[in-house]
Amino acid sequence: MMRKFKKINTFIILLLAIIFVLTSCTQNLSDRNVVNVSSVSSVSQDLDNNSLVISYLDVGQGDSIFIILPNGETLLIDAGNLNNGSEIIQYIKDSGQSTLDYVVATHPHADHIGGMAEVINAFEVKKIYMPKAPHTSVTFEHLLQTISEKGLQIQTAKAGKIIFDYGDLEAIFLAPNSDEYTDLNNYSAVVMLTYKDMRFLFMGDAESESEKEILSAGFDVDADVLKVGHHGSSSSTTQDFLKEVSPSIAVISVGINNSYGHPDDDVLERLNKAHINVHRTDESGTIVITCDGTDIILNNSLSPQQNTHSFLTSSYSSANSITTSDGQNLTVYITRTGTKYHLDGCRYLNDSKIPVLLNEINTDKYSPCKICNPPLP
Numbered sequence: 001m002m003r004k005f006k007k008i009n010t011f012i013i014l015l016l017a018i019i020f021v022l023t024s025c026t027q028n029l030s031d032r033n034v035v036n037v038s039s040v041s042s043v044s045q046d047l048d049n050n051s052l053v054i055s056y057l058d059v060g061q062g063d064s065i066f067i068i069l070p071n072g073e074t075l076l077i078d079a080g081n082l083n084n085g086s087e088i089i090q091y092i093k094d095s096g097q098s099t100l101d102y103v104v105a106t107h108p109h110a111d112h113i114g115g116m117a118e119v120i121n122a123f124e125v126k127k128i129y130m131p132k133a134p135h136t137s138v139t140f141e142h143l144l145q146t147i148s149e150k151g152l153q154i155q156t157a158k159a160g161k162i163i164f165d166y167g168d169l170e171a172i173f174l175a176p177n178s179d180e181y182t183d184l185n186n187y188s189a190v191v192m193l194t195y196k197d198m199r200f201l202f203m204g205d206a207e208s209e210s211e212k213e214i215l216s217a218g219f220d221v222d223a224d225v226l227k228v229g230h231h232g233s234s235s236s237t238t239q240d241f242l243k244e245v246s247p248s249i250a251v252i253s254v255g256i257n258n259s260y261g262h263p264d265d266d267v268l269e270r271l272n273k274a275h276i277n278v279h280r281t282d283e284s285g286t287i288v289i290t291c292d293g294t295d296i297i298l299n300n301s302l303s304p305q306q307n308t309h310s311f312l313t314s315s316y317s318s319a320n321s322i323t324t325s326d327g328q329n330l331t332v333y334i335t336r337t338g339t340k341y342h343l344d345g346c347r348y349l350n351d352s353k354i355p356v357l358l359n360e361i362n363t364d365k366y367s368p369c370k371i372c373n374p375p376l377p
Contacts, residue, residue, distance in 0.1 A: 061255030062111035085118030106204030196293025203229030232263020346372035
């Protein structure tokens with residue numbers, strides 16, 4: 001009887017092991033729920049107005065991420081170089097926003113704060129966060145002066161500090177964890193943004209020293225989308241850190257043919273070996289991710305030839321917005337009483353939306369929506 005019982009136990013253990021292996025192999029496909037709209041013609045689920053919209057702006061060799069939260073608030077992480085300010089302002093305005101609820105300047109390098117003063121002057125800003133990092137550049141001093149003139153008080157960005165917490169929507173700093181670093185990059189304010197089941201990690205220019213501190217502090221860094229640290233430099237995205245983050249998507253903000261050699265070949269190889277879907281602003285222009293808390297829609301439709309650093313993708317990623325090279329197969333939407341045509345998912349669409357092929361739009365009657373910014377016929 002005992003021998004029979006042991007055989008049953010052995011069978012059960014083997015069965016559980018097989019199930020575990022099969023589940024592990026399919027995790028990236030089933031658990032992550034990621035759809036790349038540049039490679040599919042449609043998805044079954046339309047995202048509603050409670051979506052999170054993250055735009056990794058193409059600012060050349062720099063960083064700027066503009067986020068519209070599901071509750072209507074906005075978050076801006078960095079503002080590129082000095083010459084990017086006006087473009088970032090226009091992008092935000094074209095998105096229908098006039099207020100920046102939360103602004104994060106990750107660290108004082110000019111390719112992250114260069115356009116920040118101009119952006120802050122253009123909008124109502126409610127809260128601004130910066131790490132206590134020493135720097136004396138003219139760009140940094142000008143930003144501090146602008147913040148003072150606007151009557152804003154800088155909130156210190158440091159590990160464990162909560163930016164906001166609305167239950168199923170929250171953002172928290174994971175770094176910096178120390179008061180002093182020899183490399184300014186390691187002062188970078190690292191942000192983890194969570195919306196329901198999905199997590200987004202923004203690394204600024206944090207390098208291996210900061211990555212080790214984040215892990216040592218015990219932070220949960222598991223994320224669905226990783227904004228790769230320091231433009232894909234070899235100083236960041238270590239194997240140990242990448243293993244803990246385990247993203248499905250990696251976004252690299254980097255300039256075309258930059259003099260630094262970013263992104264580093266070793267970093268790209270690590271990402272490739274981990275089967276992570278890599279998207280780069282030097283190859284795709286501005287990258288827009290839309291998330292309803294369960295699924296991700298990724299708009300990555302620009303070719304390198306179209307990438308002119310002028311935010312040509314200043315529109316919402318949407319379920320059925322697929323543009324061919326000539327735009328003829330793109331489905332757009334009109335309403336019974338409106339005079340604009342829209343991309344699917346635009347918040348100005350209503351229940352009466354009517355699908356129309358782009359090349360069939362009557363341009364005498366309809367013009368493109370300035371919010372979702374569909375292409376011209």
